[in-house]
Structures are given as C-alpha cells and as structure tokens.
Amino acid sequence: MTRVTGSTDTNANAKEDQSVLEILGGTPLSGQVRVSGAKNSALAIMAGALLCSEDCRLRNVPSLMDVRRMGEILSALGVKVQQDGDVLDINAQDISQSQAPYELVSQLRASFFVMGPILARLGVAKVPLPGGCAIGARPVDLHVRGLQLMGADVQIEHGMVNAYVRGKSRRLKGAHIYLDYPSVGATETIMMAATLAEGETTIENAAQEPEVVDLANFCRAMGARIQGAGTKTIVIDGVPRLHSTEYSIIPDRIEAGTFLVAGAITRSDLSLYPVVPDHQTAVISKLRAIGAQVFTEGSDCLRIVARERLSATDIETLPYPGFPTDMQAQFMSLLTLSEGDSVISETVFENRLRHVAELNRMGADIRIKSNHAIVRGVPILSGAPVLATDLRASAALVLAGLAAQGKTIIKGLQHLDRGYENLEMKLQKVGARLRRIQAEGKSEDESAKLNSSTLAG
Ligand SMILES: CC(=O)N[C@H]1[C@@H](OP(=O)(O)OP(=O)(O)OC[C@H]2O[C@@H](n3ccc(=O)[nH]c3=O)[C@H](O)[C@@H]2O)O[C@H](CO)[C@@H](O)[C@@H]1O
Numbered sequence: 001m002t003r004v005t006g007s008t009d010t011n012a013n014a015k016e017d018q019s020v021l022e023i024l025g026g027t028p029l030s031g032q033v034r035v036s037g038a039k040n041s042a043l044a045i046m047a048g049a050l051l052c053s054e055d056c057r058l059r060n061v062p063s064l065m066d067v068r069r070m071g072e073i074l075s076a077l078g079v080k081v082q083q084d085g086d087v088l089d090i091n092a093q094d095i096s097q098s099q100a101p102y103e104l105v106s107q108l109r110a111s112f113f114v115m116g117p118i119l120a121r122l123g124v125a126k127v128p129l130p131g132g133c134a135i136g137a138r139p140v141d142l143h144v145r146g147l148q149l150m151g152a153d154v155q156i157e158h159g160m161v162n163a164y165v166r167g168k169s170r171r172l173k174g175a176h177i178y179l180d181y182p183s184v185g186a187t188e189t190i191m192m193a194a195t196l197a198e199g200e201t202t203i204e205n206a207a208q209e210p211e212v213v214d215l216a217n218f219c220r221a222m223g224a225r226i227q228g229a230g231t232k233t234i235v236i237d238g239v240p241r242l243h244s245t246e247y248s249i250i251p252d253r254i255e256a257g258t259f260l261v262a263g264a265i266t267r268s269d270l271s272l273y274p275v276v277p278d279h280q281t282a283v284i285s286k287l288r289a290i291g292a293q294v295f296t297e298g299s300d301c302l303r304i305v306a307r308e309r310l311s312a313t314d315i316e317t318l319p320y321p322g323f324p325t326d327m328q329a330q331f332m333s334l335l336t337l338s339e340g341d342s343v344i345s346e347t348v349f350e351n352r353l354r355h356v357a358e359l360n361r362m363g364a365d366i367r368i369k370s371n372h373a374i375v376r377g378v379p380i381l382s383g384a385p386v387l388a389t390d391l392r393a394s395a396a397l398v399l400a401g402l403a404a405q406g407k408t409i410i411k412g413l414q415h416l417d418r419g420y421e422n423l424e425m426k427l428q429k430v431g432a433r434l435r436r437i438q439a440e441g442k443s444e445d446e447s448a449k450l451n452s453s454t455l456a457g
C-alpha cells in the first residue's frame, strides 16, 4: 500500500528523461494485449472524488506518471490518497487547502479539473493555469465562463485563477451554459461544479467523449443527479452532498487505438482486451477503410488482422464521436507506409503536428500546410534517433520504430510515461523487440515504479 504524498520528486521526474527506448523494427506481433484503465477518465474522476467528503474507492486506475502527479496534487490539498495496484482510495473529508500547488499543476493539464470541485465544496479555489502537452495554447476561458455563469467571481492574476462564491451559503447556483466549443475539460469542470450547486444546470453543446460519461457515472454513483452525459445537452440537478462509492474506470480507448495501429503498421494479428468497441467506432472505420480487418470478439475484445500493405485515406480530427485528436499522430505513422497520398487535418489543437519532422527523419514523406499534413506513402521507414515532443507523438514514434528497418532510438520518454502503462512490457509480450536504456544515475527502481519493462526484449 503506497501513501501518495506531495513530495517534490515529481518535479525531478518531469524534467527531460535522458533514458532512451531502443526499438528493433520489422517483427510482426501476435497475441493479446491487456488494455489499462483510461488516463483521461481516471484524472477527471480523481478530481471528482473531491466533491465527496466520504471514502471513494477507484478501481482499474492505470499506473501512470499523470495519475501519480494528480495524487500528489490531491495530497497537497490535504486529501488522503492511497494506492494499491490499480485500486486508489481517496478521502476528501478535509480539504485543508483551497490553493493547488503551482509546481504540480504546471505539469499536468488535468490538474485544472480540481477547480470545479474545490469551488463547489469550499466556495473558494485558487488553481494555477495548467500545463500538459505542448500541443496548443489551451486556454481555460470556457471553464471560467461556466463558473462565472454559476455565480463565481473569477480573476486571473499572475498565472493564478482565483475563484470565490459570494453569499452566505457560498454555494454555486445552477445556470444555463452554452459552450462555444464542446471542450472536454470545460464540460467536466462545469458538470462537477454543478453537482453540488443550488438548482439546475444545463450544459449545451457539451463534449460527448466517453470520459465525460465515465465522470458523470462516477458522480451519479456518489448520488449526483446528472442526465444526458454522452449527448450534446447535459442537465445536472444540484444536491447538497454526495456519498461514498466504489467505481471502476473504463478501458483506455486511446491506448487500445494505439495497439490497433501497432497491429496494422506491423502487419500483424493482435487482440486487445478489455475494450468498449463502441468507443472505437471512428478509429475502426478508418482502419477498415484502408484495408485492415477489425473484428469484435465478444463484447469487450477487438482483434486486428493486417497482412497486406494498407491504402491511403484522409483524416480530420474532431470532437467525439469524430476521429480523436489523441489518435492523430499514431495514424500518421501508419499512413506514412500506406500506398498513396493521405491528408490529415488537425482541427482540435493548433500545434499538434510536431511529430512530422521526426517521422520524416525516419524516411517518411510528409509536408505541412497550415493545419494539414500531406502524407505521401513510402514503401519503408528506416530506424533513426528521434525525439518525442508530446505524449501521442511519442506513441507515434514507437509505432514507426516497430515497423521501420533497423534500430530506432527514442528520446523524451517523460512524455510516453505520462500516458502509457508498461508500454514496453506489453509490446514485448506480443513479440516486439525493444528495451529501455536507463539514463546514467537513474535507478532501475525509480523507473520500475512506472515501467517494469526494463529487460531487453
Ligand atoms: C486530460 C484530458 O482529458 N485531456 C484530453 C482533453 O483535453 P482538454 O480538456 O484540454 O481538451 P478540450 O476539449 O478542452 O480542448 C479542445 C479545444 O478547445 C480549446 N479550448 C478548451 C477549453 C477552453 O476553455 N477554451 C478553449 O479554447 C482548446 O484550446 C482546444 O483547442 O480533451 C482533448 C480533446 O479530446 C484530448 O486531446 C486530451 O487528451
């Protein structure tokens, strides 16, 4: 049983990791991969546990750097957090701090999700502007506007978002909120804040992502009254308090999608379990469109079989149920080896094509025109030293390395460790040849906390 403390070793881990991942490409994969719990659900639900002053037990929580950091943020707020394998116990009876620590929040986009629950519980919250992947400006104006419409006074000064609720009750008030864009984070912030508000809140043009539904289901399990999560209109009827619950996080659709692409790019036969096939509709339909066979086996298993060279296609990233931006980089790797020209349009984030230069270093032929990447399929990629620039970019480079001829060496692994649990070990188990070479001075033990696959593949 590990007590998650607010220690500062997280900061050290956030620095550039000098370890590298060495991949010997060209080996087909086969077998079954176990998919972990969803990072983006787990992070929002951990914040959601702040809404409740009783025990919350979360199951199927992935062991990831982001989850660890979020645990440290909760601890720094005075909340009890204990982790045992994939079970995380949170008790937020005493939130002794209304201010989240800058050093932790600045590393993690999802840390801003504590704003809504702290404000709803205490009537006051101070949260630094968040960090996260460098994939765009990522403002929080929609979160702030929603909270203001619910009666909060919000000022942003010196990089800190200061919010408080006037009045004796210090409770937020239900409101009708139209989101200019279906932001995942803003929908989650407003939904959490509204669970304890006075009266009814309606969120129009809400995000429909499965992680929003998962958070709503968790809040409902604690007694919140939420309807319509997963549609464009969510209605929340505020209650005075929430109660203890146990809840299991959904499987990670982005991790599952990444493994589907691993199967496709290495022309393999790979099964994934557990998954929610309905969460993969856009990804599966693109894989089928380019010639891969994807089967649903039972209610929670997917199998991909790809033997031939795949064809080109165009992709536009969109809010769910559209094609996920978090799968864009991985598909780009796949399309570099497809036959013909593909156009990938990134519409969700304004700076999410930084992997292009690294893929070109491996022999890909990709040109960027504003937010479009024009990918001309090449017959082979060749292994090279490359640098991961963000989380999904790092996954894309791993995928390219699995398919490339020769050796690929990936630096910047601190991004990969934010969002993939035991990626090397999972890939080794299905036949991939890769290993992590630890940086000098970095103990195996330290790395093994997050990744138990330091053995050579
Ligand atoms: C921790 C987490 O769950 N991260 C996910 C979440 O991020 P996140 O919640 O940050 O993504 P959003 O849906 O909020 O962002 C989408 C777009 O809306 C813009 N925007 C957002 C909020 C706001 O107040 N103002 C504004 O302009 C953003 O800059 C971006 O261009 O959803 C993204 C879109 O599916 C995913 O890529 C991230 O993996």
Ligand SMILES: C=C(OP(=O)(O)O)C(=O)O
Pocket (backbone or CB within 6 Å): 040, 108, 109, 110, 131, 132, 133, 135, 326, 391, 392, 419
């Ligand atoms: C962009 C991502 O994460 P975050 O929002 O935490 O930066 C992601 O999961 O791909």
